[in-house]
Amino acid sequence: MSDTPKTTAALGAVRSAFAPWNDPAAKPLVVFDGVTKRYGAETAVNDLSLAVYEREFFALLGPSGCGKSTLMRMLAGFETPTAGRVVLAGEDLAGVPPHLRPTNMMFQSYALFPHMTVEKNIAFGLQMEGVAKAEIHDRVAAALKLVKLEALASRKPHQLSGGQRQRVALARALIKRPKVLLLDEPLGALDRKLREETQFELVALQERLGLTFIIVTHDQDEAMSMATRIAVMDKGRIAQVGTPPVIYEAPATRYVADFIGDINIVEGKVAAIDGRRVTISTALGDMALPEAADSIAIGQEVAVAWRPEKTRIVRADEPVAGGQTMIEGAVHDIGYLGDWTTYVVEVAGQRLRAAVANASRLVERPISWDERVRLCVAPESLLLLTR
Ligand code: ADP
Numbered sequence: 054m055s056d057t058p059k060t061t062a063a064l065g066a067v068r069s070a071f072a073p074w075n076d077p078a079a080k081p082l083v084v085f086d087g088v089t090k091r092y093g094a095e096t097a098v099n100d101l102s103l104a105v106y107e108r109e110f111f112a113l114l115g116p117s118g119c120g121k122s123t124l125m126r127m128l129a130g131f132e133t134p135t136a137g138r139v140v141l142a143g144e145d146l147a148g149v150p151p152h153l154r155p156t157n158m159m160f161q162s163y164a165l166f167p168h169m170t171v172e173k174n175i176a177f178g179l180q181m182e183g184v185a186k187a188e189i190h191d192r193v194a195a196a197l198k199l200v201k202l203e204a205l206a207s208r209k210p211h212q213l214s215g216g217q218r219q220r221v222a223l224a225r226a227l228i229k230r231p232k233v234l235l236l237d238e239p240l241g242a243l244d245r246k247l248r249e250e251t252q253f254e255l256v257a258l259q260e261r262l263g264l265t266f267i268i269v270t271h272d273q274d275e276a277m278s279m280a281t282r283i284a285v286m287d288k289g290r291i292a293q294v295g296t297p298p299v300i301y302e303a304p305a306t307r308y309v310a311d312f313i314g315d316i317n318i319v320e321g322k323v324a325a326i327d328g329r330r331v332t333i334s335t336a337l338g339d340m341a342l343p344e345a346a347d348s349i350a351i352g353q354e355v356a357v358a359w360r361p362e363k364t365r366i367v368r369a370d371e372p373v374a375g376g377q378t379m380i381e382g383a384v385h386d387i388g389y390l391g392d393w394t395t396y397v398v399e400v401a402g403q404r405l406r407a408a409v410a411n412a413s414r415l416v417e418r419p420i421s422w423d424e425r426v427r428l429c430v431a432p433e434s435l436l437l438l439t440r
Contacts, residue, residue, distance in 0.1 A: 073106040074106060082142055082233065085124065086102055086137055086138040086140060087101075087102055088100070088127065089101070090120070090127060098123050098127070099288070100290070105233075105265065107265055108264070109265055110279055110281045112268050112280035113286060114312075115285060119289065121269040122269055125158070125237060128141070129151055129156050129157075129235055130149060130151035141156070156231050157229045159237065161239070163218050165210040165221055170207050171206050192228055196227060199258065215242050216247045218242075222239075227262070235268075249278075283295065292305065292308050292312075310358050315406055315408070318356050319356060320354070320355075323352060323355055326346045326349065330343060330344075331344040331349065335357060338378075344437045349439060356438040359436060361406040361408035362410070364408070364429070364430050364434075365429040366420060366429075368420065368424065378430045380430075381426070381427050381428075383399055383426070387422060393410055394408070394409050
């Protein structure tokens with residue numbers, strides 16, 4: 054294992070410079086090429102193509118049953134594609150059994166042996182491979198250090214916390230030095246606080262080891278905070294692949310917009326196209342936004358979407374600047390979350406959300422239930438969704 058330390062603080066900078074998917078000369082490490090997997094009449098993965106690059110922290114994200122695990126299991130060799138190819142480092146993996154693939158999988162259940170100590174659990178894979186005792190000893194010691202479990206080496210799994218068990222499973226998966234580490238819901242068993250800590254640890258570790266991680270998760274926050282790129286899956290297909298900011302700020306479809314974070318979506322029709330300004334007529338009034346006009350036509354059914362935190366909420370009688378979308382309605386609900394307050398505003402039978410950061414401790418005259426308010430959204434915060 055290479056061991057060039059990089060601080061977590063540098064992570065953002067490292068990550069923003071790292072974008073092999075934008076480099077036409079870069080060769081992907083993992084390629085799914087037109088892969089389909091059927092179980093009887095059920096199509097779990099449907100003609101899916103995807104490339105993952107070396108050193109990526111790649112997240113497969115989607116609701117339960119969308120095919121994430123099946124995709125991962127085909128890469129690990131536990132399932133065989135019905136059609137298509139899975140290629141790793143240029144080699145077609147067809148017919149290569151799991152233990153001969155340069156991949157290793159960490160399961161959601163961790164699958165630790167209950168009767169074995171931490172040390173023995175970690176050493177087990179190498180023993181099965183017939184690695185020499187002295188080497189096993191050294192590699193186990195290094196792996197224990199990596200996941201900061203040196204002091205607990207002789208404990209059994211039931212004497213560990215959830216977070217510690219997770220680290221044993223991680224050490225056990227890493228000790229085989231896989232090119233690609235596959236993690237199936239790796240943090241699913243941890244409570245929220247520990248999960249956040251572990252997310253950072255996992256990213257730091259992946260960066261430090263220079264490995265490629267592919268993670269399966271149904272938790273969007275997890276994918277957003279850890280991944281270099283996310284593939285959002287829908288019924289065995291990929292709805293969109295992109296960096297977390299792209300997925301969040303420029304979702305390609307209603308499905309992706311709705312799946313990631315909170316969003317207001319209003320259906321409408323293209324009413325006017327004027328250069329780069331497009332007007333959509335909706336049941337809540339006209340909404341204008343900047344958009345390249347070449348992909349849309351007058352009369353086309355589209356949706357306008359925007360994020361609650363990009364919405365300003367004011368009292369209906371308060372003067373506001375023009376040039377933005379304004380929607381008047383009544384406050385239906387208020388959710389105080391400490392750091393944020395979410396207002397649910399009812400307009401023409403539809404409920405829209407505005408999220409306001411509570412930047413000051415006390416507000417003199419807060420907006421209350423049933424008040425008439427206006428939601429204001431800048432044109433550049435509106436998204437046009439054609440699919
Ligand atoms: P996810 O990981 O996104 O929850 P899966 O890949 O586990 O989804 O499953 C995708 C679909 O394939 C589901 O509808 C599931 O019921 C089906 N499926 C998965 N594995 C099997 C199997 N071994 N036999 C039959 N159907 C399966």
